[in-house]
Amino acid sequence: MTGTDSHETVAELIGAWALDACSAAEEELVEAHLATCPACAREGRELREAAAGLGGAHMRPPAGSLDRLRGAARARRRPATPTAPYAAPYAAQVTALDLLLSDLAPADWQRTAAHSELTVRELLAHLAATDSLVAAALGLPVQPPVTPGERLAARTAAALRLERGRTAEQTRRSWREQADAVCRALLGPPAPAIATVTLGRPFPLADALLARAFETWIHGEDIAAVTGRPTVPPLPEHVHVMTDFATRVLPGVVTQRITPPHDRFLRLDLTGDGGGTWTVPLDPAAMAPVAVRPAAVVTLDVVEFCRLAADRRDPRQITVAVRGDAALAREFLAAVPALAPVP
């Protein structure tokens, strides 16, 4: 069948398709064509919109339907676990990653994740290992027990040994249960007087949860990339607080990678939903004055900035606009991916 034949055949069928009045084979034919033909796709959209209004919307489901539905929905897919506001981005990323994992085939778990030497299952065990440092700081029981001053790499190695005898489903369940337990522990009265959680270095509790949200998101994208599954970026309000966290940690990371003098400031104009403007000092001890004149202004998409900070983008190839000191901006962008190993 030539392309024109196919187009004609499908164009004739498009009304029947919009009314679900085709055979299954014809439905497939139409949908394959809509994916490649913008004109038919537009007609398909318009006719579906018209069809959606045919029935009206004047009958409500019987009373009690919503309660039954919520119960059934929870049984099919666990919602985000209620938690403290600062941990909401973490709870959201955990839930989205769990959704992705629920769709994986057994072979997918054995693939090597993007930007990693670990398989998908090992990467999940690595996430759980780092989460367990937060869990332990909150006084939750963790396996294996955390030894004081334990390094992240050793923690992951211990977790991988423990994982060896487990199925992928067990790995997934124990990761999710621990994450949910962390979320629940943060919900209660602010009893746990925890000043810091050590994740590579000490972080205030709220920042540790942002770091966990960030890493869970990025590894979710690593898993999606290698298994060919779709993902969505975090909600704008979550992107915003994760970016804010990254920009606060950034000076300490970039300073030794940037040519002095360090008594300068750089402005990040991050665009897109959840973006904003941040003034970043090159000296970690400096406070950004309110009305500072930045040495350079770097403008890029906020989600792309986060991926750069996670070392998932090449600073030389990222789409960015620079004003002011171009050499400084280049050095800065090249240094941003050094943030990645921090949490």
Added chain:
Amino acid sequence: MFPSRATGAADDDARLRDRLVFGDEAAFIDLYDRFSALVHTIAVRVTRDGRAAEDVTQEVFLAIWQRPLAFDPARGSLRAWLAMMAHRRAVDLVRREEAHRRRSVDGQLPAGAIDRGDPVGDQVSDADAAQRLGTALQALPEHLSRAISLAYFEGRTYREVAVELGVPEGTAKSRLREGLRRLAAALSGAPGEEAK
């Protein structure tokens, strides 16, 4: 506050879909509040069985909760997608029942099967609404509205529509398309080419 590009219906749909991805139960309830009447009305009018319609409605909302990424905002509105999900499930149910009925020797339906002749009387109590919903179709010439009614509300394929109306299949296909095109043109407010 942070700047937002989120304006317009497509962005609202994408935002609601994303909140479902992130497991936000409040978003699920928003979704239900906005679209349960649409979904349920389609299910009732196609199945003509209150209990079966409630099952269809539940399954439509469970499906999007379980697989929110199946909805792609680039391909159409959330409303149209949910209406399609409801319609497909309801039609599948009706077609299965009819196949079953055709197979049974004496034409008797087993207990609990759908009785397509049974009105869902007490649910269609709003006379105004009942009249309104017919208006869009009533604006079409009878040969177009009849074809669309058979396909959409009776769950017939275009081939069955052709047989029922005694017209060639090609004519049935073009009536369905032309009828929907006119409804779409009326929706967008543009004067339909043959609407005069």
